Amino acid sequence: MAYQAVKERYDHMQYRRTGRWGLKLPAVSLGLWHNFGGVDSLETARALIHRSFDLGITHFDLANNYGPPPGSAEENFGRILAQDLRPYRDELIISSKAGYHMWAGPYGDWGSRKYLIASLDQSLKRMGLEYVDIFYSHRMDPNTPLDETMGALDHLVRQGKALYVGISNYSAEKTREAAQILHQLGTPCLIHQPRYHMFDRWIEPDLLRVLGEEGIGCIVFSPLAQGLLTDRYLHEIPEGSRASKAHGFLRPAHITDEKLAKVRRLHDLALARGHSLAQMAVAWVLRHPGMTSALIGASSVQQVEANVAALNNLSFTDDELVQIEAILAG
C-alpha cells in the first residue's frame, strides 16, 4: 500500500530559520551517510525515512559518495522517493554534496567546476530529481581558486539544479571568503555544515561568530560523535553497531578508555536531567542561539524517535553546563 504521511507531522517539530534566510529547517535533520547504502537493508532505510517524515523531519542530507558503494545511498533514497514520497516533494529539503573522491581521474574529486557540475548531474539522476534544495561544496580545495568553486555553485543555482548552496568543513577564514565571493555573484551562502559534538568543538572560537556576522545558517553533523555519545558503547562494541562494521567510519580504536570514562559520567548527568546521553548530546549542540539543526544519523526507528524527543527539553541550567565542561576537561 502506498505510504501516507501522518496528518500530525508538523505538530511537534521545531523549525528554525537558516541564518538570515527564509528557509526553515527542522531542529533535527536526518543524514544518510551510514545505513542507507547498497550494503544495508532497504526496508530499514525506508522505515527510517517514513518515521522521520512523520515526526516532522523534512530535511534529508546526502552526498555523492554515501554508501557503500559510493552513490548507493542516493540511489536508495531515489527509490524510496519515487515509490513513497513523490507527492510530498515540496515538503522536503533534500541536500547533496561533492568534494570527496567519487570517480577515477583528475575530475572526480575536490573542488573544480568540472567536478562539481558533473557530480550534481550524476546525483540528480541517481535520486530521480530535477533539483536538490541545497548543494554543498563538501570540503575546501586548497588547489582550486575559491572563485572557481563558488562560481560552480552559483552556476548550478542559475541552472535551476540547486535552490540554495552551502559549504561544509570550511575554516572560519575560508567561510568568510567564500561568503563574500558568493555574495558578489548574487547567490548567497545559505548554510555551513561542520562537525560538532562534545568531543570536537573546533567551531566555537571563530566559525560560529563568522556565521552569525554573515547571516549563514549552521547544521552540525555527527552531534552524537557517531554513536560514542550514546549508551551504545558503554559496555562493549555491540554486533551491528557502526564501530563493529568494516565500512563504519567509527573505528574501535576511537573508543578509548579515556573517552568512555567521560561518556559514563555524561551518561549519569543526562539521566539526572531526565534525558538519555544521546538526547542530552542533541540538546547540547542546539543550545547556541544561531544553531539551525542537529544532523543526526540512525540505524533504527527507535533512535530517531529518541533523538527527536530531545527537543522536549532544550534548556540547560548553568550548573549542568559547568558539570559538562568539568567532565570534558577531566
Ligand SMILES: NC(=O)c1ccc[n+]([C@@H]2O[C@H](COP(=O)([O-])OP(=O)(O)OC[C@H]3O[C@@H](n4cnc5c(N)ncnc54)[C@H](OP(=O)(O)O)[C@@H]3O)[C@@H](O)[C@H]2O)c1
Ligand atoms: N559534511 C560532512 O563532511 C559530513 C561528515 C559526516 C557526516 N555528515 C552528515 O551528518 C550525518 C550524521 O552523521 P553521523 O551519522 O555521524 O551522526 P551521529 O548522530 O553522531 O551518529 C549516528 C549514529 O549514532 C548512533 N545513534 C543514533 N541515535 C542513537 C540513540 N538514540 N541511541 C544510541 N545510539 C544512537 C547510531 O549508531 P549505530 O549505527 O551504531 O546504531 C547512528 O548510526 C550523516 O548522515 C551525514 O549526512 C556530514
